[in-house]
Amino acid sequence: MVELGIKVKDLNFRWANGDFVIKSCSLEIPKGELWMLLGTNGSGKSTLLRLLAGLLAPESGYIQVLHPVGFVFQNPDHQLVMPTVGADVAFGLVEEKLPITIVRARVQEALKEVNLLSLQKRPIYGLSGGQKQRIAIAGALARQCKLLLLDEPTALLDPDSQIQLVKSVRQLVDKQEITALWVTHRLDELDYCDGAFLLEKGLLVDRGEPKRLKKRLMRLRE
Numbered sequence: 751m752v753e754l755g756i757k758v759k760d761l762n763f764r765w766a767n768g769d770f771v772i773k774s775c776s777l778e779i780p781k782g783e784l785w786m787l788l789g790t791n792g793s794g795k796s797t798l799l800r801l802l803a804g805l806l807a808p809e810s811g812y813i814q815v816l817h818p819v820g821f822v823f824q825n826p827d828h829q830l831v832m833p834t835v836g837a838d839v840a841f842g843l844v845e846e847k848l849p850i851t852i853v854r855a856r857v858q859e860a861l862k863e864v865n866l867l868s869l870q871k872r873p874i875y876g877l878s879g880g881q882k883q884r885i886a887i888a889g890a891l892a893r894q895c896k897l898l899l900l901d902e903p904t905a906l907l908d909p910d911s912q913i914q915l916v917k918s919v920r921q922l923v924d925k926q927e928i929t930a931l932w933v934t935h936r937l938d939e940l941d942y943c944d945g946a947f948l949l950e951k952g953l954l955v956d957r958g959e960p961k962r963l964k965k966r967l968m969r970l971r972e
Protein backbone atom coordinates (compact mmCIF):
# COMPACT_ATOMS: atom_id res chain seq x y z
CA MET A 751 0.00 0.00 0.00
CA VAL A 752 1.24 3.51 -0.85
CA GLU A 753 2.20 5.56 2.20
CA LEU A 754 0.42 8.92 2.16
CA GLY A 755 1.65 12.38 3.10
CA ILE A 756 -1.86 13.86 2.90
CA LYS A 757 -5.25 12.17 3.01
CA VAL A 758 -8.43 14.23 2.96
CA LYS A 759 -11.97 12.90 2.74
CA ASP A 760 -15.27 14.75 2.25
CA LEU A 761 -13.94 18.01 3.62
CA ASN A 762 -16.33 20.94 3.97
CA PHE A 763 -15.59 24.43 5.21
CA ARG A 764 -17.40 27.75 5.29
CA TRP A 765 -16.63 31.07 6.89
CA ALA A 766 -19.06 32.21 9.62
CA ASN A 767 -22.48 32.85 8.04
CA GLY A 768 -21.05 32.39 4.55
CA ASP A 769 -21.40 29.86 1.75
CA PHE A 770 -19.21 26.79 1.60
CA VAL A 771 -15.79 27.64 0.15
CA ILE A 772 -14.48 24.04 0.33
CA LYS A 773 -17.02 21.49 -0.85
CA SER A 774 -16.81 17.69 -0.39
CA CYS A 775 -13.07 17.77 -1.01
CA SER A 776 -11.26 14.43 -1.12
CA LEU A 777 -7.63 14.05 -2.12
CA GLU A 778 -4.51 12.04 -1.46
CA ILE A 779 -0.81 12.79 -1.97
CA PRO A 780 1.71 9.95 -1.68
CA LYS A 781 4.52 10.52 0.81
CA GLY A 782 7.60 12.13 -0.76
CA GLU A 783 5.78 13.73 -3.70
CA LEU A 784 5.38 17.36 -4.75
CA TRP A 785 1.88 18.30 -5.94
CA MET A 786 0.57 21.65 -7.07
CA LEU A 787 -2.80 23.28 -6.43
CA LEU A 788 -4.22 25.52 -9.13
CA GLY A 789 -7.40 27.53 -9.47
CA THR A 790 -8.67 31.03 -10.17
CA ASN A 791 -8.62 33.77 -7.52
CA GLY A 792 -11.01 33.02 -4.69
CA SER A 793 -11.44 29.34 -5.59
CA GLY A 794 -10.36 28.29 -2.07
CA LYS A 795 -6.68 27.31 -2.45
CA SER A 796 -5.37 29.22 0.59
CA THR A 797 -8.34 28.07 2.65
CA LEU A 798 -7.62 24.44 1.79
CA LEU A 799 -3.94 24.85 2.72
CA ARG A 800 -4.89 26.43 6.05
CA LEU A 801 -7.27 23.55 6.77
CA LEU A 802 -4.47 21.06 6.07
CA ALA A 803 -2.12 22.98 8.38
CA GLY A 804 -4.72 22.96 11.17
CA LEU A 805 -4.94 26.77 11.10
CA LEU A 806 -8.67 26.47 10.35
CA ALA A 807 -11.13 23.85 11.57
CA PRO A 808 -13.39 22.14 8.99
CA GLU A 809 -17.14 22.01 9.37
CA SER A 810 -16.98 18.29 8.54
CA GLY A 811 -14.66 15.76 6.95
CA TYR A 812 -11.42 13.94 7.63
CA ILE A 813 -7.84 15.23 7.42
CA GLN A 814 -4.73 13.16 8.00
CA VAL A 815 -1.31 14.70 7.34
CA LEU A 816 2.29 13.96 8.25
CA HIS A 817 3.79 16.07 11.04
CA PRO A 818 5.49 18.38 11.66
CA VAL A 819 3.96 20.67 9.04
CA GLY A 820 5.94 23.59 7.58
CA PHE A 821 4.04 26.52 6.04
CA VAL A 822 5.51 29.01 3.57
CA PHE A 823 3.44 32.14 2.89
CA GLN A 824 3.26 34.20 -0.27
CA ASN A 825 4.94 37.17 1.39
CA PRO A 826 7.97 36.18 3.51
CA ASP A 827 7.79 39.49 5.37
CA HIS A 828 4.63 38.14 7.04
CA GLN A 829 6.54 35.12 8.28
CA LEU A 830 10.12 36.10 9.18
CA VAL A 831 10.06 37.48 12.70
CA MET A 832 13.67 37.69 13.89
CA PRO A 833 16.33 40.28 12.95
CA THR A 834 18.94 37.88 11.51
CA VAL A 835 18.83 34.85 9.22
CA GLY A 836 20.21 32.39 11.81
CA ALA A 837 17.93 33.65 14.60
CA ASP A 838 14.89 33.32 12.36
CA VAL A 839 15.66 29.74 11.34
CA ALA A 840 16.27 28.93 15.03
CA PHE A 841 13.01 30.55 16.16
CA GLY A 842 10.77 27.45 16.07
CA LEU A 843 13.44 25.33 17.74
CA VAL A 844 13.96 27.75 20.60
CA GLU A 845 10.17 27.71 21.08
CA GLU A 846 10.45 23.91 21.40
CA LYS A 847 13.07 24.48 24.13
CA LEU A 848 15.65 22.25 22.42
CA PRO A 849 19.25 22.31 23.76
CA ILE A 850 21.35 25.05 22.17
CA THR A 851 23.84 22.57 20.63
CA ILE A 852 21.00 20.86 18.76
CA VAL A 853 19.52 24.21 17.71
CA ARG A 854 22.89 25.32 16.27
CA ALA A 855 23.42 22.06 14.40
CA ARG A 856 19.89 22.03 12.94
CA VAL A 857 20.10 25.70 11.85
CA GLN A 858 23.41 25.11 10.07
CA GLU A 859 22.14 21.95 8.38
CA ALA A 860 18.93 23.67 7.23
CA LEU A 861 20.75 26.72 5.89
CA LYS A 862 23.18 24.47 4.04
CA GLU A 863 20.22 22.69 2.40
CA VAL A 864 18.90 25.96 0.97
CA ASN A 865 22.39 27.28 0.07
CA LEU A 866 22.29 30.16 2.53
CA LEU A 867 24.84 29.12 5.15
CA SER A 868 27.04 32.08 4.27
CA LEU A 869 24.20 34.47 5.21
CA GLN A 870 23.63 33.04 8.69
CA LYS A 871 24.66 36.23 10.53
CA ARG A 872 23.15 38.68 8.04
CA PRO A 873 20.14 40.86 8.87
CA ILE A 874 16.98 39.74 7.09
CA TYR A 875 16.37 43.31 6.06
CA GLY A 876 17.83 43.87 2.59
CA LEU A 877 17.78 40.26 1.41
CA SER A 878 16.04 39.40 -1.85
CA GLY A 879 12.54 37.91 -2.00
CA GLY A 880 13.96 34.57 -3.15
CA GLN A 881 16.48 34.48 -0.29
CA LYS A 882 13.71 35.29 2.20
CA GLN A 883 11.56 32.44 0.89
CA ARG A 884 14.51 30.07 1.25
CA ILE A 885 14.93 31.24 4.88
CA ALA A 886 11.26 30.42 5.51
CA ILE A 887 11.85 26.96 4.01
CA ALA A 888 15.00 26.53 6.14
CA GLY A 889 12.90 27.28 9.23
CA ALA A 890 10.58 24.41 8.27
CA LEU A 891 13.55 22.10 7.57
CA ALA A 892 15.14 22.91 10.92
CA ARG A 893 11.90 21.77 12.56
CA GLN A 894 12.31 18.55 10.55
CA CYS A 895 8.99 19.05 8.79
CA LYS A 896 7.60 16.04 6.94
CA LEU A 897 4.97 18.07 5.11
CA LEU A 898 5.59 21.42 3.42
CA LEU A 899 2.63 23.61 2.43
CA LEU A 900 3.55 26.55 0.21
CA ASP A 901 1.00 29.25 -0.60
CA GLU A 902 2.08 30.95 -3.84
CA PRO A 903 5.70 31.13 -2.66
CA THR A 904 6.89 32.58 -5.98
CA ALA A 905 4.15 35.20 -6.46
CA LEU A 906 6.49 38.06 -5.54
CA LEU A 907 9.62 36.68 -7.27
CA ASP A 908 11.19 37.49 -10.63
CA PRO A 909 11.26 34.63 -13.19
CA ASP A 910 14.86 33.55 -12.38
CA SER A 911 14.30 33.37 -8.60
CA GLN A 912 10.95 31.69 -9.27
CA ILE A 913 12.50 28.80 -11.16
CA GLN A 914 15.40 28.55 -8.71
CA LEU A 915 12.94 28.20 -5.82
CA VAL A 916 10.79 25.55 -7.43
CA LYS A 917 13.90 23.57 -8.42
CA SER A 918 15.30 23.70 -4.90
CA VAL A 919 12.00 22.54 -3.37
CA ARG A 920 11.91 19.72 -5.93
CA GLN A 921 15.41 18.66 -4.80
CA LEU A 922 14.50 18.85 -1.11
CA VAL A 923 11.39 16.76 -1.66
CA ASP A 924 13.47 14.10 -3.41
CA LYS A 925 16.40 14.16 -1.00
CA GLN A 926 14.49 14.28 2.29
CA GLU A 927 11.30 12.48 1.23
CA ILE A 928 9.23 15.49 2.22
CA THR A 929 5.66 15.67 0.95
CA ALA A 930 4.76 19.08 -0.48
CA LEU A 931 1.67 20.91 -1.72
CA TRP A 932 2.44 24.11 -3.64
CA VAL A 933 -0.21 26.66 -4.63
CA THR A 934 0.49 28.53 -7.84
CA HIS A 935 -0.94 30.46 -10.77
CA ARG A 936 2.28 30.06 -12.78
CA LEU A 937 1.93 27.20 -15.23
CA ASP A 938 5.67 26.81 -15.93
CA GLU A 939 6.07 25.55 -12.34
CA LEU A 940 3.99 22.49 -13.23
CA ASP A 941 7.08 21.07 -14.99
CA TYR A 942 8.60 20.30 -11.56
CA CYS A 943 5.74 18.49 -9.80
CA ASP A 944 4.47 14.92 -9.64
CA GLY A 945 0.81 15.84 -9.96
CA ALA A 946 -1.64 18.70 -9.74
CA PHE A 947 -5.14 19.55 -8.55
CA LEU A 948 -7.51 22.09 -10.03
CA LEU A 949 -9.91 23.79 -7.64
CA GLU A 950 -12.90 25.77 -8.89
CA LYS A 951 -15.33 27.46 -6.49
CA GLY A 952 -14.32 25.10 -3.69
CA LEU A 953 -14.67 21.93 -5.78
CA LEU A 954 -11.78 19.80 -6.99
CA VAL A 955 -12.68 19.57 -10.67
CA ASP A 956 -9.54 17.90 -12.03
CA ARG A 957 -6.42 16.14 -10.80
CA GLY A 958 -3.53 14.11 -12.09
CA GLU A 959 -0.79 14.38 -14.65
CA PRO A 960 0.78 17.89 -14.60
CA LYS A 961 1.40 17.99 -18.38
CA ARG A 962 -2.28 17.38 -19.11
CA LEU A 963 -3.44 19.96 -16.56
CA LYS A 964 -0.96 22.47 -17.94
CA LYS A 965 -2.39 22.02 -21.45
CA ARG A 966 -5.96 22.33 -20.14
CA LEU A 967 -5.17 25.57 -18.32
CA MET A 968 -3.17 27.01 -21.22
CA ARG A 969 -6.19 26.46 -23.47
CA LEU A 970 -8.47 28.11 -20.88
CA ARG A 971 -6.20 31.16 -20.66
CA GLU A 972 -5.89 31.65 -24.44
Ligand SMILES: Nc1ncnc2c1ncn2[C@@H]1O[C@H](COP(=O)(O)OP(=O)(O)OP(=O)(O)O)[C@@H](O)[C@H]1O
Nearest residue numbers: 765766768771789790791792793794795796797798
Ligand atom coordinates in the same frame (compact mmCIF):
# COMPACT_ATOMS: atom_id res chain seq x y z
N1 LIG B 1 -10.93 35.51 6.64
C1 LIG B 1 -11.92 35.38 5.76
N2 LIG B 1 -13.21 35.62 6.11
C2 LIG B 1 -14.23 35.47 5.24
N3 LIG B 1 -14.06 35.05 3.94
C3 LIG B 1 -12.80 34.80 3.55
C4 LIG B 1 -11.66 34.94 4.42
N4 LIG B 1 -10.54 34.59 3.74
C5 LIG B 1 -10.94 34.25 2.49
N5 LIG B 1 -12.29 34.36 2.38
C6 LIG B 1 -13.09 34.04 1.18
O1 LIG B 1 -12.96 32.63 0.94
C7 LIG B 1 -12.95 32.37 -0.46
C8 LIG B 1 -11.71 31.57 -0.82
O2 LIG B 1 -10.57 32.38 -0.56
P1 LIG B 1 -9.08 31.84 -0.72
O3 LIG B 1 -8.17 32.90 -0.22
O4 LIG B 1 -8.99 30.48 -0.11
O5 LIG B 1 -8.94 31.70 -2.30
P2 LIG B 1 -7.64 31.47 -3.21
O6 LIG B 1 -8.01 30.44 -4.21
O7 LIG B 1 -6.47 31.20 -2.33
O8 LIG B 1 -7.48 32.87 -3.92
P3 LIG B 1 -6.15 33.66 -4.46
O9 LIG B 1 -5.66 32.91 -5.66
O10 LIG B 1 -6.68 35.02 -4.79
O11 LIG B 1 -5.15 33.68 -3.31
C9 LIG B 1 -13.01 33.72 -1.15
O12 LIG B 1 -14.36 33.98 -1.50
C10 LIG B 1 -12.56 34.69 -0.08
O13 LIG B 1 -13.13 35.96 -0.27
